[in-house]
Amino acid sequence: MQKKLTTLLGMALAVTCAFAQTELFKPYKQTALRLPAxxxxxxxxxxxIWSPYDKLTEGNTRLWTGDEKPLEGLLRVDGTTYRFMGDKEHKVLKAIAPMSDEAAWEGQYTETKQTDGWHKPDFKADGWQKGRAAFGNAGDNIRTGWSKEHSHIYIRREINLTADDLKGDLYALYSHDDACELYINGTQVATGRMDAVFNESVHLNAQQKQLLHEGRNVMALHVYNNAGGAYADFGLYANIGIEATSVKTAVQKSVDVMATSTYYTFTCGPVALDVVFTSPMLIDDLDLLSTPVSYVSYQVKSLDRKKHDVQFALLASPQIATNKPHQPTESTVVSVNGVKYLKTGTIDQPILAKKGDGIGIDWGYLYVADFNGKVSLDSYNNIINGFMAKGDLNCGQQLVRAYKQNDTPVLAYVHNFGKVDQQPQASFSLIGYDEVEDIEYMYQRYKAYWAHGGKVDIFDAFNKLNRNYKSIMERCRAMDKQIYDDALKVGNAHYAEILSGSYRHVLAAHKLFEDNEGHLLYFSKENNSNGCVNTVDLTYPSAPLFLAYNPELQKAMMTSIFEYSRSGRWTKPFAAHDLGTYPIANGQVYGGDMPIEEAGNMLTLAAQLCIQDGNIDYVKPYWDILTQWTDYLVENGQDPSNQLCTDDFAGHWPHNCNLSVKAIMGVAGYALMARMKGDAATAERYMNRARQMAKKWEADAREGDHYKLAFDRQNTWSQKYNMIWDKLWNTNLFGDEVMQREVSYYLKQQNTYGLPLDIRKDYTKTDWIMWSAAMANDKDTFLKFVEPIYKYIDETQSRVPISDWHETKTGMMVGFKARSVIGGYWMRLLVK
Incomplete structure (x- = not known):
């Protein structure tokens, strides 16, 4: 037995040394770009899970929605513990005046615009109505309706406090859609940005706590609904968690973001720590792309030539597996094939029961495995105290059911390096999430692609990634290199950093699966815009990344839209907008069709795919549908009627010149496909029609040194990003002169943080800037558009996964975040 243990220990040390001898802890390139998240x-x-901070220790990690999904990282060096990830304060909030997810509290409200004094305790709210929270039309627990666009709601809530309540570490929590102001006894304590934000918190400082007193208090919230969803809720809480004051904060030295990996370096006293977060989402490997397991690699070495006793810890919260923090959870320890896993999820397990925007999952299970370390399930206090005292984990518990947030345990992983010297020592851990069932498509439920219809389970996935760690990490590094170098070749280092920082962002907005007819399907979620699934006008702007690196994924986004029409479930003469609300894809839910937009998108992308394939095999089953859509564009696309385009936030707009360009390119795309089909007569007929349309367009849209926003609007301009296909296909419908006239004009319209979308507003869409910029004939001109985007990403105070819709003068997001559309950043790469 002793010989066996010695052999195993030797193998473990050999593996650790092997890891340390690789370059896996150095990014392919160091990056200067400060991503907002x-x-x-x-x-x-x-x-x-993202970190919306410059330093990983400035706060808890979060879902792209902004909801906290805490991961915590600790390194113990010679008995001193350093935190390298997570908030220094471990919050466990207990309700004093709960929000609507715990209790349907009642308050007074009005939608009549108020002047000064409405938020003060002695204000007489005569004529106000009584209503129960939450208030709104989009979100959980709504009991009082409020939905009017460009409207205000004012809510007053009375709260009775005891002397014990006032002794607590207090937090005000609030949810809002859109902007808001929160008051305590007449004094403003928080402001919410123009966005849908749920469970935001403000930690009351000493001065703010003095606003409260025993007995009756008034909290008040004013929310402005700009458009779409409306929501309002708020409450008061006490933190009963602990702050481990003896835990020091690691010094972050650098952060570099490559396509598949994020690299952090720290100093923890006399020891250097490298941590690499890798999601092995290789775009050419569908199994790895869809497998919901990630690596956390870590390496340590002495900085002072002395040996140091070192232990590494990673802590995960069951909150990662909940939609709202108060949901009861069940956490267990399970052993499978000799591997111990910590498993956590909600007790209710409402599989695929929630759909919509701005929500987190509350079904399925988070797993942490004991590969290369030990795991334990226990209370935060027990875990942190045991680790600080001896660098180890207490035995913990086998099962914890937490019905209240303050009973929530943590899932802890520890690796003991023992004595560490100047020779680096390294290892890795694995964390993953099994959704059990991932998506519903046409009333059937599916698991993601990696599960192969149930033949592979989450434990197989963990084992595969564990066994193949080194080779997978090397492949990830090769992908990092390819993404960076390809961008550098057609742009510069700034462009390469933008694409490197955007790669996982784009892929993580999708779900890959295969239906029961063998179709590969790749569905986007319209994050932070309306929650739709597989929206065609997200598929279109995101296309350049997929067309450049894996066109099969582009097809996988489009096939279901074709099948929707072929099945007869969609009967209109143009393409559908979406297939439902994520994760339920049973048919379009969007209320306003985009006829020319979606038909043009599908035809254009289909043509590009056929060009890249060198044949029309992909579209053959859908030829009649393509013909119908093309004829619709021929009849209606020259001068579009009053309708939406993909920039639907700008509202309906008749005679849209850019939308007309889309129709023209859609018709041309059909002609190209007909030529590849061998039907020369049809190809010539439709290409001639496209030429006629383009000639009329140029005459009607021309306004001196540029082209109008709408045919009937004088002294206007807009980006004509849809024209890029004319350059790609060399169809010469508009000609290079038209494109370069537009590009030259755009350069005169730029602001500090980019080119506005059009004359109407200062806001822009960065994906469309990249499309417009790709029309430039030379690299230097292209980069003149890239630099303001780089500056925006680097400087914006909107700390979210890159917002594609922002103000070009202030750099602040207007809306949208974590969306797939920034796959459009790859357009120049596709053109070149």
Whole structure:
């Protein structure tokens, strides 16, 4: 037995040394770009954890929605513990005046615009109505309706406090859609940005706590609904967690973001720590792309030539597996094939029961495995105290059911390095999420692609990634190199950093699966815009990344839209907008069709795919549908009627010149496909029609040195990003002169943080800037558009996964975040 243990120990040390001898802890390139949110552990719209801070120790990691999904990292050096990830304060909030997810509290409200004094305790709210929270039309627990766009709601809530309540470490929590102001006894304590934000918190400082007193208090919230969803809720809580004051904060030295990995370096006293978060989402490997398991690699070495006793810890919260923090959870220890896993999820397990935007998953299970370390399930206090005292884990518990947030345990992983010297020592851990059932498509439920219809389970996935760690990490590094070098070749280092920082962002907004007819399907979620699934006008702007690196994924986004029409479930003469609300894809739910937009998108992308394939095999089953859509564009696309385009936030707009360009390119795309089909007569007929349309367009849209926003609007302009296909296909419908006239004009319209979308507003869409910029004939001109985008990403104070819709003068997001559309950043790469 002793010989066996010695052999195993030797093998473990050999593996550790092997890891340390690789280059896996050095990014392919160091990066200067400060992403507004850094990808930590990402895979799909639900398993998507980010750090919206410059330093990993400035606060808890979060879902792209902004909800906290805490991961904590600790390194113990010679008995001193350093935190390298997570908030220094371990919050466990107990309700004093709960929000609506715990209790349907009642308050007074009005939608009549108020002047000064409405938020003060002695204000007489005569004529106000009584209503129960939450208030709104989009979100959980709504009991009082409020939905009017460009409207206000004012809510007053009375709270009775005891002397014991006032002794607590107090937090005000609030949810809002859109902007808000929160008051305590007449004094403003928080402001919410123009966005849908849920469970935001403000830690009351000493001065703010003095606003409260025993007995009756008034909290008040004013929310402005700009458009779409409306929501309002708030409450008061006490933190009963602990702050481990003896835990020191590691010094972060650098952070570099590559396509598949995020690299952090720290000093923890006399020891250097490298941590690499890798989601092995290789775009050419569908199994790895869809597998919801990520690596956390870690390496340590002495900085002072002395030996040091070192232990590494990673802590995960069951909150990662909940939609709202108060949901009861069950956490267990399970052993499978000799591997111990910590497993956590909600007790209710409402599989695929929730759909919509701005929500987290509350079904399925988070797993932490004991590969290369030990795991334990216990209370936070027991875990942290045991680790600080001896660098080890207490035995813990086998099962914890937490019905209240303050009973929630943590899932802890520890690796003991023992004595560490100047020779680096390294290892890795694995964290993953099994959704059990991932998506519903046409009333059938499916698991993601990696599970192969149930033939592979989550434990197989963990074992595969564990066994193949080194080779997978090397492949990830090769992908990092390819993404960076390809961008550098057609742009510069700034462009390469933008694409490197965007790669996981784009992929993590999707779900890959295969239906029962063998179709590969790749569905986007319309994050932070309306929650739709597989929206065609997200598929279109995101296409350049997939067309450049894996066109099969582009097809996988489009096939279901074709099949929807072929099945007869969609009967209109143009393409559908979406297939439902994520994760339920049973048919379009969007209320306003986008006829020319979606038909043009599908035809254009289909043509590009056929060009890249060198044949029309992909579209053959759908030829009649393509013909119908093309004829619709021929009849209606020259001068579009009053309708939406993909920039639907700008509202309906008749005679849209850019939308007309889309129709023209759609018709041309059909002609190209007909030519490849061998039907020369049809190809010539439709290409001639496209030429006629383009000639009329140029005459009607021309306004001196540029082209109008709408045919009937004088002294206007807009980006004509849809024209890029004319350059790609060399169809010369508009000609290079038209494109370069537009590009030259755009350069005169740029602001500090980019080119506005059009004359109407200062806001922009960065994906469309990249499309417009790709029309430039030379690299230097292209880069003149890239630099303001780089500056925006680097400087914006909107700390979210890159918002594609922002103000070009202030750099602040207007809306949208974590969306797939920034796959459009790859357009120049596709053109070149």
């Amino acid at each position: 850094v990808p930590i552990v990402v895979n799909d719209p639900y398993f998507s």
